[in-house]
Amino acid sequence: MRYCTQHPDTCIDHKMKVLLLLVMLTAAACAAAPQDLSGKMFTFPQQTNSAHVRLETSREEFSAVTVCLRSFTDLSRNHVLFSLATPSAANDFLIFKKTAADVIELIARNSNVEVVGQEYKLNTWHSVCATWSSQSGLVQFWLDGRPSSRRFVNSGSNITGHTIITLGQEQDSHGGGFDIKQCFIGMISDVHMWDYVLSSCEIQRYVDNLNFTPGNVLNWRALQFQITGRVLLENKPVSLYECH
Numbered sequence: 001m002r003y004c005t006q007h008p009d010t011c012i013d014h015k016m017k018v019l020l021l022l023v024m025l026t027a028a029a030c031a032a033a034p035q036d037l038s039g040k041m042f043t044f045p046q047q048t049n050s051a052h053v054r055l056e057t058s059r060e061e062f063s064a065v066t067v068c069l070r071s072f073t074d075l076s077r078n079h080v081l082f083s084l085a086t087p088s089a090a091n092d093f094l095i096f097k098k099t100a101a102d103v104i105e106l107i108a109r110n111s112n113v114e115v116v117g118q119e120y121k122l123n124t125w126h127s128v129c130a131t132w133s134s135q136s137g138l139v140q141f142w143l144d145g146r147p148s149s150r151r152f153v154n155s156g157s158n159i160t161g162h163t164i165i166t167l168g169q170e171q172d173s174h175g176g177g178f179d180i181k182q183c184f185i186g187m188i189s190d191v192h193m194w195d196y197v198l199s200s201c202e203i204q205r206y207v208d209n210l211n212f213t214p215g216n217v218l219n220w221r222a223l224q225f226q227i228t229g230r231v232l233l234e235n236k237p238v239s240l241y242e243c244h
Contacts, residue, residue, distance in 0.1 A: 034222040041189035043232040044168045049180035051229025052168035057217050059195065060086075062159040065093050065108070066198040068129040068206050068215075073186030074122045080170035080182055081128060082191075086161035087174050093159060095130050095141075096170065096182075104148075106139045108132040111154040118143040127190075127207040131197045134158050145207040147200065165218070167191070168231060189236050193218035 042053055067082050077099050084093040094107035097120065104115050120126065120143065129142035137155025141148040164171065167188055169178040192206070192215030205212035214221055227233070 034219075034224050036221045037189075037223050037233075038221055039236055041187045041234055041236040042167060042227075043187050043234050044184050045232065046230060047180055047185060048183055048229060049169070049178045051183075051231050052166045052178070053231055054175075054226045054228070055165040055167065055191065055218055056224035056226070057163055057165065057193075059217055060161055060163055062093075062195050062217075063135065064131075064133045064196045065159070066129065066131045066194040066196065066203075066215075067093070067095065067192070067218075068127065068198075068203065069191040070125055070127050070189045071184075071186060072123070072125045072188075073184065075185055076122065078182050079184045080168070081184065081188075082130075083166045083169065083171045084159070085164050085166075085171040085174045086159060088161055089159075090171050090173050090177065092163075093130075093132065094170065095128065104141050104143075106130055106132070106141060106151075106153065108139060109134075109154040109157050109159065113139060113151045113153045115139075115141045115148040115151065118146065118148060129198070129203050129206065133197050142203050142207075145204050165193075187234075187236075190220050191215075191218055191223070192220055 044051060069082065071081055073079065079097050081095040081097060086092045089110045091107040091110050096105040096107070098105055098114065102116060102118050102120050104118060105112055106115065118141065127144050130139065132139045132153065134155060134157060137152050138150045139153045140150045164175045168184045170182045171177055172179065194215050195217050202212055
């Protein structure tokens with residue numbers, strides 16, 4: 001058995017310093033540095049109730065939201081595209097594709113509305129954007145640059161609290177409650193989120209991959225994320241027109 005040969009207070013102080021150093025090193029290792037994912041995509045290859053990507057943000061209050069992403073899937077059943085939860089609302093902002101053809105469900109502050117008439121083809125890359133404002137209570141969905149009607153869903157209450165954002169799984173509780181029948185299978189890329197409602201011109205620039213303003217909440221070019229389960233980070237395939 002080893003005994004401390006120094007004064008007991010000195011030994012305790014030394015142990016505390018070592019412990020503090022270990023905690024700092026662990027925290028540094030766990031803190032994911034932002035990555036530029038330009039030209040990359042997340043691939044969700046199988047049906048599961050666990051595999052997902054958590055997107056990191058320190059923001060805890062939103063009076064407005066715009067989310068844009070690109071997705072590719074062959075799913076005809078219900079599946080999630082984007083899930084934001086807080087402790088007070090598991091569906092604080094949700095983009096959800098319904099089984100019914102060309103029906104998208106948008107949820108803000110746990111209140112939902114369905115938008116219809118968008119041509120959501122399978123096995124095709126789609127640019128998806130959704131907006132919501134607490135002041136007006138209106139949501140709007142954009143598919144490949146085509147807007148839906150503006151619909152009222154919820155007003156007067158901001159999204160507030162510890163924010164958890166997931167891709168691949170829909171949160172039925174804060175950070176969990178995943179349902180295997182609602183998981184996403186396919187590829188997702190170019191995820192951006194803003195804390196304001198983007199103009200139609202800015203959304204069109206995103207769709208056309210022109211010089212648009214990156215998200216100030218989530219930025220695909222400087223993204224902090226954590227992968228759980230079988231989710232692959234891969235190079236995004238080039239268009240057939242770009243093949244040589």
